[in-house]
Amino acid sequence: MDVAIIGIGLHRFGRSPDMSGMQQGASAVRAALADAGLSWADMQFAYGGSQDAGNADALVNELGLTGLQFTNIWNGCATGGSSLHAAYSAIKSGEYDLGVVVGFDKHPRGAFNPQPKEWGLDDWYGETGLMLTTQFFALKTQRYMHDHGITEDALIRVSEKAFANGSLTPTAWRQQALSYDEIANSAMISDPLRKYMFCSPAEGGAALIICNADKAHQYCSNPLFLKAAAVRTRHYGSFEVFAPSQAMKVADAPTVTASKAAFELAGIGPEDVDVMQLQDTDSGTEIMHMAENGFCKHGEQEKLLREGATGINGSMPINTDGGCLANGEPVGASGLRQVYEVCVQLRGEGGARQVPNNPRVGYTHVYGAPGISGVNIITR
Amino acid sequence: MSNQVPLQEGLFTWPSSQPQLLGSRCSQCAEAAFPAQPDCRSCGSRDTQIIELGDRGILWTWTIQTFMPKEPYLSDETPETFRPYGVGYVEMPGGVRVEARLQANSPEQLKIGMPMQLDIVPFRTDENGEQKMTFSFSAAEKA
Ligand SMILES: [Zn+2]
Numbered sequence A: 001m002d003v004a005i006i007g008i009g010l011h012r013f014g015r016s017p018d019m020s021g022m023q024q025g026a027s028a029v030r031a032a033l034a035d036a037g038l039s040w041a042d043m044q045f046a047y048g049g050s051q052d053a054g055n056a057d058a059l060v061n062e063l064g065l066t067g068l069q070f071t072n073i074w075n076g077c078a079t080g081g082s083s084l085h086a087a088y089s090a091i092k093s094g095e096y097d098l099g100v101v102v103g104f105d106k107h108p109r110g111a112f113n114p115q116p117k118e119w120g121l122d123d124w125y126g127e128t129g130l131m132l133t134t135q136f137f138a139l140k141t142q143r144y145m146h147d148h149g150i151t152e153d154a155l156i157r158v159s160e161k162a163f164a165n166g167s168l169t170p171t172a173w174r175q176q177a178l179s180y181d182e183i184a185n186s187a188m189i190s191d192p193l194r195k196y197m198f199c200s201p202a203e204g205g206a207a208l209i210i211c212n213a214d215k216a217h218q219y220c221s222n223p224l225f226l227k228a229a230a231v232r233t234r235h236y237g238s239f240e241v242f243a244p245s246q247a248m249k250v251a252d253a254p255t256v257t258a259s260k261a262a263f264e265l266a267g268i269g270p271e272d273v274d275v276m277q278l279q280d281t282d283s284g285t286e287i288m289h290m291a292e293n294g295f296c297k298h299g300e301q302e303k304l305l306r307e308g309a310t311g312i313n314g315s316m317p318i319n320t321d322g323g324c325l326a327n328g329e330p331v332g333a334s335g336l337r338q339v340y341e342v343c344v345q346l347r348g349e350g351g352a353r354q355v356p357n358n359p360r361v362g363y364t365h366v367y368g369a370p371g372i373s374g375v376n377i378i379t380r
Numbered sequence B: 001m002s003n004q005v006p007l008q009e010g011l012f013t014w015p016s017s018q019p020q021l022l023g024s025r026c027s028q029c030a031e032a033a034f035p036a037q038p039d040c041r042s043c044g045s046r047d048t049q050i051i052e053l054g055d056r057g058i059l060w061t062w063t064i065q066t067f068m069p070k071e072p073y074l075s076d077e078t079p080e081t082f083r084p085y086g087v088g089y090v091e092m093p094g095g096v097r098v099e100a101r102l103q104a105n106s107p108e109q110l111k112i113g114m115p116m117q118l119d120i121v122p123f124r125t126d127e128n129g130e131q132k133m134t135f136s137f138s139a140a141e142k143a
Helices: A021-036 A056-063 A079-092 A123-127 A133-148 A152-166 A180-184 A213-219 A254-266 A283-292 A301-306 A323-327 A331-347
Strands: A003-014 A045-049 A069-072 A098-106 A188-190 A203-212 A224-233 A245-247 A275-278 A361-368 A372-379 B004-006 B021-026 B048-054 B056-065 B085-092 B096-102 B115-125 B131-139
Touching (some): A003 A021, A003 A079, A003 A213, A021 A331, A045 A056, A045 A079, A079 A098, A079 A203, A079 A361, A079 A372, A098 A331, A133 A283, A133 B085, A152 A180, A152 A283, A152 A301, A188 B056, A203 A331, A224 A254, A254 A361, A275 A331, A283 A301, A283 A361, A331 A361, B021 B096
Parallel strands (some): A045 A069, B004 B131, B096 B131
Antiparallel strands (some): A003 A203, A361 A372, B056 B085, B056 B115, B085 B096, B115 B131
């Protein structure tokens, strides 16, 4: 049985000072329902999550007490991917035909401050200043550049592309393109990553209406198909965030295993993908994720970026809405924002940022602490 | 001079003329971990022993923390007195890469592959005047 996406909705990322995170989630659900031409009462099930904005199932207070099955999902940065995977499984199993996936968040300003105990770590690790995601991404990028001959030029080009795409995206938080020199001269935050190479915590909501593909045409003339949803955690030997030590032996990252599983489910390969979203909490991770997801060999990114391959008109358009760098990261919503954007592209509704030549296959990838990845493959 | 105590017991041997980092090794698969773990993350065995991981290593990767972290960071610095610090993973002869603060705090002082040595250093002074000691690495002096 196939799974279809028949409605998509977004509450604009960035700052909505007059709205709670929950209200931004409800706003995204209403937009997705309107897009599908359905009402809340039609929904048989819901999966949703947020990190800092409350229990997703409390959304029924905004949307209506209809008695549907509503399950809260919390899985770090992969919350959206995990919610979508749960909905995918619910449809695949035949138990349900129609439901909604929603993610939303509203974070305090400034960097995240995770607590060691919640991650199975002792207090000293946080107290001595070792427990920062920004540090981890810098440490991993530093080693990756050393191993694979990537230079600062590549890091700058990823950010330049992100903010250029953001400037073409009416829903993006950061809509101001930044020049190469502005990025290159921005403050060094955590060597080798500079200020304009990091995304920030933000606010927003995203929702999708998911349906049994056999029934999709009852509701919608242009359904998209969720061909694969895979979530994987780390193996012993992969270099992951919040690790006081790492093994000397090297294992594939969870991104590699989730990506392989998703391609296998969909029966296609990286060469078949026309438009993609790769987790870009910073410009270094986007570079690493290009190879970890199978879209190039390690080290090829330098040349691909110089040639503009990852731009909207390039051979492998990545993060066409500006990704996390231009949209910020409301953790609960971020993975579903990626799916939303890929759906927009596959429908040909991208406007100024539309990828040319009628893209048919889309791909999304999230990565989060403490080493978890979610991959989705969507087709027309 | 104020009283000095480790920030956390069991991370390193101290006081000692030549302090060593402490970790654990699995009796089944021989993989090492830091800090010491009762369970092996490689094979799932519960048969692990505390071992000395050494006091010298090789810098595997590094960065500089340029801004003062929010809590749970707990030092006695203020935003005015905060000094950037290095962070790195150091490959230990005990067979594991350990994340640590580095004494060096500018990119010019750090290079992947450089030899490093363990230092036990004061981290903060608490309200009772007790100095909390932690582990850190600096460029190795010629042996
Ligand atoms: Zn073992």
